Amino acid sequence: MSSELTRILLAEDQGMMRGALALLLGLEEDMEIVAQVGSGDDILPQALRTRPDIALLDIELPGRSGLDAAADLRVRLPECRVLILTTFGRPGYLRRAMEAGASGFLVKDGPVEDLAAAIRRVLAGERVIDPALAAAALSAGPNPLTQRERDVLSAAVDGATVVDIAAKVHLSPATVRNYLSAAIGKTGTRNRMEAVRAARQNGWL
Amino acid sequence: MSSELTRILLAEDQGMMRGALALLLGLEEDMEIVAQVGSGDDILPQALRTRPDIALLDIELPGRSGLDAAADLRVRLPECRVLILTTFGRPGYLRRAMEAGASGFLVKDGPVEDLAAAIRRVLAGERVIDPALAAAALSAGPNPLTQRERDVLSAAVDGATVVDIAAKVHLSPATVRNYLSAAIGKTGTRNRMEAVRAARQNGWL
DNA sequence: GGACGCCCATGACATTTGTCTTCCCCCGCC
DNA sequence: GGCGGGGGAAGACAAATGTCATGGGCGTCC
Structure with a gap:
């Protein structure tokens, strides 16, 4: 009976990865993929529609x-657990994930x-975090950059000149x-x- | 009998992706994963050992x-087909893949x-290339950068200063x-x- | 042999970047 | 009212960066 299957939402942008994971989890006896999305904007709507027990979320x-x-899920669908699944084990990501109420980080x-x-394990109420990563996140300390510094730095990726950035951030x-000087310091x-x-x-952007 | 199964070598650095694809292909009736590697250095040795019919290779x-x-495979194991499987559909990558004798690019x-x-399709002798990507590769033209320009530019990633680069490239x-000026031009x-x-x-690095 | 292209190097120059100090304005706080 | 602190801006200055002209050596191709 369907009430015994854990309902999973899968958010991942790379089509092949998404499909492969979906097929894989579909093979598990006790799991069921109820939604697959490739864009961050679709996560909340689909979650509200399909009411998953757990959401597997890529970050980027x-x-x-x-x-x-x-x-968003924490607020709008608190009974849904969140497991972050990402390519990059960046300390700042882990920190932000925990602050956002995620139950795991893989x-x-x-x-x-x-x-x-x-x-x-997440469904059983545990928190799943790679120990080495947790250590790195703690030793790295919190994000030292102010909001504006982050804005400016983000606008500076891929070679924008100072005037470009100025225009972008007003x-x-x-x-x-x-x-920029502050951020460099x-x-x-x-x-x-x-x-x-x-x-x-460090996942500070 | 095993001679009817196509023997596959899978090279992919992301563990989860590699495992998922391996499981997936293993489910196909006519396919068999004979080697999984996570490093580019292991590809040739493993291929020589296991003699796959086709090698699925990530680029990065x-x-x-x-x-x-x-x-390498083209030279040392010419009967083994190569199918490039990559995240980035960069024109220069496609071009280089074709020059390296790949039969497909996905x-x-x-x-x-x-x-x-x-x-x-590759096993059947076809060439598999995304048509849109092929068009992009043709319209982009060949790599305009000379060897040295590539060296210098590669050394310039992530903020090395001119002296740093000079030291690195001698x-x-x-x-x-x-x-650098030439490359910029x-x-x-x-x-x-x-x-x-x-x-x-553009895949010129 | 000459033309061409790439490689390596200099020097001169204009522009951009990074650093530091100072200033104004606004807000919260005692 | 006085006092700090943060956001935003400006100016001055040194250092790094980007451009250009020039020159020499070397290999290839016509």
Whole structure:
């Protein structure tokens, strides 16, 4: 009877990965994929429609990010557990995931068997987090960048010049340079490219 | 009897993806995974040991790239077909894959069903290439960057300064700036960050 | 042999970037 | 009212970056 199957929502942008995971989990006796989405914007609507027990969310999605969607679910569908499934084990991601109320955080590097196991553990009320990653997240400390610094740094990816950034963020070029300088200082780097890289690495963007 | 099963080598660095695809293909009646590797350096040795009919290769792998490995296989195991399976449908990648003797080029965006279908078509002697991608590769033209320009640009990723690059490539700082300038000119961009991005985008690195 | 293209290197120059100091305005707080 | 603090802006300055012209060496192709 269907009430015994755990209902799963799967959000993942890469079609092949999504399909493969869906097929895989479909093979498990006690699981059922009730929704597959490839965009972050579809997560909440589909979740509200299909009422899954657990949502498997990638972080980097077109549209709304998986972390934002996790926060949405926390509010609008609190009985639905969230398991973040991501390529990048970035400390800041893990931190934000926990703050958004996720019950687990899994990187795609591990073996597939981990996935079903993690789902079962989350359903049982456990929190699933890679210990090494948790340590890294704690030792890295919280995000040192202010909102504006993040804005400016985000706008600085892929080579925008100071005036470009200024236009994008509606600030004076002089101010932009000040924020960039601050971000460079806080990340302990030597220029904006390194700063962007460091911030990305830590999941601070 | 085992001689009727197509023998497959699977090279993919992301553990979960690799495992999922392996399980999936294992479900097909006529296919058999004879080797799974997560590093580009393992491809050739494993292929020589297990003699697959077809190798499924990701491009961006630790160690030797999938494209390099494809070239290796062409020489050392010519009866083994190569199907490139990649996240990024970059024109330059496709071009290089064809030059390396690949029989097919598949992006991971599509549905999983495409994979088994592509394998069968390749085995049947067809070439499998996404038509839109082929058009893009042709319209983009060949890689305009010289070897040195590529070297310098590659060394310039993630914010290395001119002296850093010079040290890495064993060139004079002044020369490095010349090459960077040339690369910026050829890519039609305004600075090295944009040049790196553009070159990456096109698969010219 | 000459033309061409790539490689490597310099020097000069204009522009952009990164740093620091100072200033104004607004808000919250004692 | 006085006092700080943060956001935004500006100016001045040094350092890094991007451009250009020039020159030499080397290999290939006509």
